[in-house]
Amino acid sequence: MSWSFKLLSVNGIPIRIHITFLLVMVWAAYNGFTLNRADRVQGVAFMVALMLLLFLCVLLHELGHSLVAQLFGVHVADITLWPLGGLARIARMPQRPYQEFVMTAAGPAMNILVALVLSLAAVAWFGPDEMLALIASPWLLYDLIGDMSIESLWLVLIANNVLLAFFNLVPAFPLDGGRMLRAMLAAVISYRSATSIAAAIGQSLALLLGMAALLAGDLFLAAIALFVFFGAWQEREEVRTRVNLHGFTVRQAMQPVGMRLHPMQTLSDVAGRIVNSSQEAFLVVDDDRLVGLLMRPDLLRALRKAGPTATVGHAMRREILRFAPGDPLIRASERLGRGADGVVVEAGQVVGTLGPADLARLAELLSAYPDALPRPS
């Protein structure tokens, strides 16, 4: 269960809302209720509207990335709105650095566009004099929110879009600014070196920000710094793996089939047989027909939850990814993601299994000794 539900679709992209988002709305309503003692209904309406509109700005930012990604023929799985922001799941980065640059810039650009349109509308609506007075006097967010008028709502939205654009443009990988930096570097040096440099800059900035936040006692900012630091590290590792695997095929990384299981076998029986085995994925075969795949972690979970008398058929996965031995490893790794293993099929026969752990192991070996395998060229 993903704890999020679909709200609507934009251009074929499902927009999902995480369940914790509702807690934020309850929190906003409660704040409106206590802040505006004179008119509690107005207080609640204001705060709820403010929250919804703030998240609409985040959604527009993510849509900026996603719609441009679609323009370059890249699949966008969905956009999920979390209490801390939005996340578009984009299948892969586009092939060319300039495409990655445009796709990444489209997010902050969307916020700048919204801020511009709102500012122009505000000047036309309230008149330049009142706008100036508003900007000059209570520019503090708290004062603005305490005021609870349409004008203040408008100004907070403008400020939020400006803030979203500039925060994301900080060149701290994996923020948008860091990705744009990487794309610019990748136009002149290799993708791998560009990622390493962008990640190093991102991590240095995150460290500085984290230390400043801790000194100032700002835990929220420190959490963001931590997120940036590990995000940069993780993405650099992923790019290393991808670059190392380039040019190899599934056949070179797959594992032999090994021990097979039957769906009616009990888990205690399986546990007894695999004590001395390091096999990660087990084919489940019935009448010479592949019916499922049992992963070691699934086995352990089922042993704890359903007990040793449960059967393999109860714990196995029925949906199995299939690869051909000649498939490029990079494509296979994109399809595998972080999930379970898949099987390798040749002439109707399962000849091996392939999982994220196999790819990581191979990439590790190749980074220590690039000539460990002959590279087909």
Ligand SMILES: [Zn+2]
């Ligand atoms: Zn972005």
